[in-house]
Amino acid sequence: MHYVRSLVLLFVLSLCPTIAIAKDWLVAKTTTQVSYTIDKTTWDAVAVGTVIPSKAWISTGPRGRVTLTRGEESLSLSPNTLGSVVTHEGLFSRKTEVVQQTGEIALDIEKRSSPHTYVHTPFLAAVVKGTTFTVTVTPQDASVSVESGLVQVSSFTGGESADVGPGQQATVDQNQTMSVAGVDATPSVTSVEPTRANVPAVNQAAPLGADLGLSAFGDQSAQSEDVGTNGVAGESSGGENSFNESGFSQGNEGQGLGNAGGNSSDRADNAGNSGNGKGNGNGPGNGNGNGPGNGKGHGQGHGKGHGHGHGNGHDHDDDD
Incomplete structure (x- = not known):
């Protein structure tokens, strides 16, 4: 019995380095004008092969582009984008939160049986099991365009939600009004419980719904306190x-x-x-x-x- 327990312990310990590495994103492609910070004070330029730790913030300049990979998954940040990736790692599970304050991020997320990736923007939140889609955030609104798979898009204080499929798009403006569009058909919009955003819009001191006493979307622990205005x-x-x-x-x-x-x-x-x-x-x-x-x-x-x-x-x- 002691021998079996020892083998199990060795097996678990052997997974630890892999688990630690699995949290981080690797820079696969980059231009100049791309940097990251882990302490909100010191910024470092990225290069191909740079490891971006969990909770690090990434900023791209007017000509900056960067693609991060982690296994089969990838995140591509366009110019003028500010975002962070937070990974919650368990022994047999992993949840990823992308916090995007402004700009455009294209995501290619591996498919799993249950939701595991969450995107927080100032105006909407997205939940995915696995798909390819793009999130765009401006000072006035945020939108999700889906290439493949299915993305659940929700407003915050507006209390609206839609399942967005291939060729479809959902947009939520600063008044929390959701609009949908599609090549062949438009997604159905349903009512959901109003929630609070995790990240403030540009030039706003607090996230939407913070003054209403609402709980944060999905009770996720995105690092909104790390986000500037x-x-x-x-x-x-x-x-x-x-x-x-x-x-x-x-x-x-x-x-x-x-x-x-x-x-x-x-x-x-x-x-x-x-x-x-x-x-x-x-x-x-x-x-x-x-x-x-x-x-x-x-x-x-x-x-x-x-x-x-x-x-x-x-x-x-x-x-x-």
């Missing part, structure tokens, strides 16, 4: 990153002299960063950096504030 900022000459009271901001540490008091934004309607005594990181949206020379707009305009953009721009003081 700001979008992903553009690239700066300094390339540093920070997590402050305004939320996540990538590339807000410049080399400038004056005040960086304008907005740095990846989307025209997405607020960026501000800070004192530093330059701006300017994304495709308009951003102003006030230094001895002012660089403005989509530009590669360089003032002494060294604010960088990504299109054509100019300096007003003829400083280069």
